Amino acid sequence: MDLGLAGKAVIVTGGGSNINRGNTLTFAREGANVVCADIDEEQGQKVVKEANALGGGGRTILIKTDVTNWDSVQAMVKKTLDTFGQIDVLVNGVGWVDTPWGLFKDQTRATWEKMVNLNLWSTINCTRAVLDHMIARKYGKIINIGSEAGRTGEYRQVIYSACKGGVISFTKALAKELGRYNINVNCVCPAGVIPEKAEHAGKLTMTQGVSQETLPPEMKERQIKMYPIGRLAVPQDVASTVAFLASDVASFIHGQTISVNGGYSTL
Secondary structure (H helix, E strand, O other): OOOOOOOOEEEEEOOOOHHHHHHHHHHHHOOOEEEEEEOOHHHHHHHHHHHHOOOOOOOEEEEEOOOOOHHHHHHHHHHHHHHHOOOOEEEEOOOOOOOOOOOHHHOOHHHHHHHHHHHHHHHHHHHHHHHHHHHHHOOEEEEEEOOHHHHHOOOOOHHHHHHHHHHHHHHHHHHHHHHHHOEEEEEEEEOOEOOOOHHHOOOOOOOOOOOOOOOOHHHHHHHHOOOOOOOOEOHHHHHHHHHHHHOHHHOOOOOOEEEEOOOOOOO
16 A cells, blocks of 8 residues: 655654664655654664665655754754755654663652653654644644553553653644644554664663563563564554554544554553
8 A cells, every 4th residue: 555655754753763763764665754853863873874775765864852852852843844844744752761660669750750751741842843834734644652551551660651641641632632734643552662683772762782682582482472462563563553644544543542562452
């Protein structure tokens, strides 16, 4: 199926690592013009090089962005418009959880604040920054990357679960506000996604140094048992859903929370 994404201008926040690396490469493969908005320039440039080597017909660039900083986000949006002339799709992908996972009572306030800033404020900042442009054009697709933790509440992930629950509610409420402008807003909730290779995640991510290649066999087997489908997720599982929601093929899907979880949860 041709998703009609060729020539679209897409922003992927956190676009250099793991799930969002998959999103960046998938949009590039579909012929979109992609902004990899990432604070990690080294990792971002690696993915930009990969994306531009795919030959999809579009162009991928890196814009160094701190999604927790309003001025940085506004500058990223301005540079995107200066470069591509429009913004058709925003993927709010940045997310972070403190590792190793700890009990709420043992975490510091600094850790709570970092998780709230990266998981919730980043989505609010980037969404608001593109809205005036999308409303003026009466067109846009906003896809927020949530988490199954936000739907079920995960042990040792109290603040992360709360933030991702906030992203889900933000999606639903915003959809009611923006539907009249022909702007689709949806949320994709993965379960755990471990990079296929260690180099697929940067030094600033929660999956730094972790990969499916290096997981001890007993740990991998234990994790697979959590998924009725019988395997671990890969970033492409999420990216395929995101690309579909970013297309006009999915224009009547609005305000929805879609799990990509291999059966981990059926809520």
